[in-house]
Amino acid sequence: MILNDELYGQYKIDNVLVELINTKPIQRLKKIHQAGATYLVDPRFNGTRYDHSIGVMLLIKRLGGSIKEQIAGLLHDVSHTAFSHVIDFVFDINEENYHETIFEKVILDSEIPSILEKYQIDINEIFDIDKWELLEKELPKLCADRIDYTLRDMYTYFGITKNEMNAFLNSLIIVNGEICVNSIEMAEWFTKIYYKLAIDYFLGPVSIYSYDSLAKIIKLALKKEYIKLNDLLLDDLQFMKLIQESNDKEILKLINSLNTKVELEENEQAFDIHRKGKRRIIDLSVSLDAKTVKQASLLSTSIAEMNKIAIEKSEKGTFVKIKR
DSSP states (O other): OEEEETTTEEEEOOHHHHHHHTSHHHHHGGGSBTTTTHHHHOTTOOOBHHHHHHHHHHHHHHTTOOHHHHHHHHHTTTTOOTTTTHHHHHTTOTTOOHHHHTHHHHHHTSSHHHHHHHTTOOHHHHHOGGGOTTTOOOTTSOOHHHHHHHHHHHHHHSOOOHHHHHHHHHHEEEETTEEEESOHHHHHHHHHHHHIIIIIITTSHHHHHHHHHHHHHHHHHHHTTSSOGGGGGSOHHHHHHHHHTTOOHHHHHHHHTSSTTOOEEEOSSSOSEEEOOOOOOOOOEEOSSSSOOEEHHHHOHHHHHHHHHHHHHHHHOEEEEEOO
């Protein structure tokens, strides 16, 4: 099977990946918005967890990762609940990792294990996320997951060009199993676009307002027992329809406030919502000789300054005033 991705181009993929892509849990991701609740206020942000999962898988392939690591990449977001990270706002999970706590159960309750068994792949090996060094790394390191969502969102919504993106992808090298860039220039470019996404957008008024509002709706629907926690494993449309069918006046009023006409501003003096998001500080590994590795902030005063600003913003959080 040939897959064509907007970011990485065409790749032929193995049969096991074809079968896994066609499973219900992976197909469900086509109806889970990557931007979660933000989509309800700004429909332009309509990328899906499916697009991202395919992208991570192909990026790992591009970087020379094994078929098993490609499988881990494809499956890594399969347990995301409806509207992605909104459940973390419901339960005030600062690490935004609720989906990771149900990851194994979602897979084990599906047809995925039988497909892996058919191809003699140990499912417990796939579950061992720490083993997959290309797929996942703790911040501030680079990893395929972090690279894909940054490039995908910035290309789709914020205007980086194909040439810029390809220059960055071509700068990636693997040194001692770690993803590095081979120039300070590319480290500075990625740091800049990463913070535009992770700080300006993720901690922007629209994101904070939409997630806070939908979290309130879900908390209320759970409290009144219109929904159960397991209903969050429906897709976005099914889940929202289930809540709306409650016909609860209080809930429907809150849902109606999630629309494109809402006007918001950052205002520390008079605010309706204050939110500190997950601390997302990046410090790329740079290898100029493909042997030694140094952190980008030690090589670039520009990156050190961007990190300082990002830390200050993360610690302060965002103060949102609802104007209308």
